[in-house]
Amino acid sequence: MSDAAHRQTRYVAADPLPDPVALTVPAPTRDIDQARSDLTETGMCILADALSGDQLKRLRDTLDAQAEGERALGDLAPPGANTHRQLVSNLVNKGQVFLDLIEREETDLLAGYLLGKHFLVSSMTGGIFHGPTDEPQALHRDQGQVPATADFPAACNLFWCLDDFTPEAGSTHIIPGSHRWAPEHLINPPAREMSVQVEIPAGSVFSWEGRLWHGAGANRDGSPRRHIANYYCLPWMRQQENWGVTCLQDVIDNASPRLRARLGMRTYGTLGMMSGTRVDADSVSLGNYDVVMPEYIIGEGAALHKVRRPSREDPS
Numbered sequence: 587m588s589d590a591a592h593r594q595t596r597y598v599a600a601d602p603l604p605d606p607v608a609l610t611v612p613a614p615t616r617d618i619d620q621a622r623s624d625l626t627e628t629g630m631c632i633l634a635d636a637l638s639g640d641q642l643k644r645l646r647d648t649l650d651a652q653a654e655g656e657r658a659l660g661d662l663a664p665p666g667a668n669t670h671r672q673l674v675s676n677l678v679n680k681g682q683v684f685l686d687l688i689e690r691e692e693t694d695l696l697a698g699y700l701l702g703k704h705f706l707v708s709s710m711t712g713g714i715f716h717g718p719t720d721e722p723q724a725l726h727r728d729q730g731q732v733p734a735t736a737d738f739p740a741a742c743n744l745f746w747c748l749d750d751f752t753p754e755a756g757s758t759h760i761i762p763g764s765h766r767w768a769p770e771h772l773i774n775p776p777a778r779e780m781s782v783q784v785e786i787p788a789g790s791v792f793s794w795e796g797r798l799w800h801g802a803g804a805n806r807d808g809s810p811r812r813h814i815a816n817y818y819c820l821p822w823m824r825q826q827e828n829w830g831v832t833c834l835q836d837v838i839d840n841a842s843p844r845l846r847a848r849l850g851m852r853t854y855g856t857l858g859m860m861s862g863t864r865v866d867a868d869s870v871s872l873g874n875y876d877v878v879m880p881e882y883i884i885g886e887g888a889a890l891h892k893v894r895r896p897s898r899e900d901p902s
């Protein structure tokens with residue numbers, strides 16, 4: 587491995603595996619160094635006891651209420667809202683309790699380890715089962731858009747487990763070590779028999795990197811198996827959610843500098859700029875700087891077009 591390979595991150599890579607085999611699922615740990623070493627070796631880790639009882643209750647209650655509200659939207663409900671596996675997307679707009687997860691120490695220590703200190707929020711989604719489901723999700727890799735030859739994580743998931751993850755409840759199928767497989771084994775999904783279903787106590791952070799084969803299990807016992815998925819990516823990668831359109835103005839206005847940066851309101855080198863318009867902020871020619879939402883976009887013939895972003899104040 588050349589010294590240049592992981593210069594932008596603190597990620598320590600393990601050697602490729604000679605054959606596409608599954609390693610053992612690492613045990614839950616409270617030790618962050620062990621968790622990071624598990625990420626290197628197996629591509630996943632389980633950080634136990636990250637959430638207190640109170641935090642769990644607040645996250646569960648807020649997610650339940652949001653999920654119920656979205657199911658009641660009828661024709662305007664997001665796709666899948668009224669099925670047995672509801673995903674509640676774009677949680678950045680849906681409560682401070684969710685935004686707080688982005689700024690937690692565990693997030694910097696795990697996502698920052700894999701992706702470096704300038705990582706971005708790619709999406710934030712809650713998940714909840716409302717009854718049994720027939721089929722497990724197809725095995726996939728979260729950085730399937732990145733060439734399989736990329737020998738580094740370009741994305742990672744931090745699942746805040748709000749209930750116990752058990753096979754009966756549809757816990758995730760995963761193939762530990764598959765991030766170290768040769769590229770030809772990272773294109774078509776391997777046989778499901780190679781995967782194991784994780785067992786994770788509520789309150790843990792379950793994290794895996796973007797090259798790892800995995801997929802949600804089928805829920806057999808009808809229990810909710812709730813989670814909050816924080817999906818992060820490298821600062822030069824396209825985000826899963828189009829924040830420029832769907833992040834409420836109020837969220838950006840009330841965000842700390844660090845949260846704004848995670849949502850893409852800070853440049854990474856020459857990426858993420860708001861060019862060709864005037865803003866009351868200094869830019870830096872070679873270096874990162876916070877961007878400011880412009881009041882006007884300059885259009886054809888230098889016409890000024892007022893920027894109108896959705897806000898909590900907007901009438902429905």
Ligand SMILES: O=C(O)CCC(=O)C(=O)O
Binds near residue numbers: 713756800
């Ligand atoms: O819910 C899970 O266990 C995994 C979900 C997943 O991988 C996905 O939605 O892409």
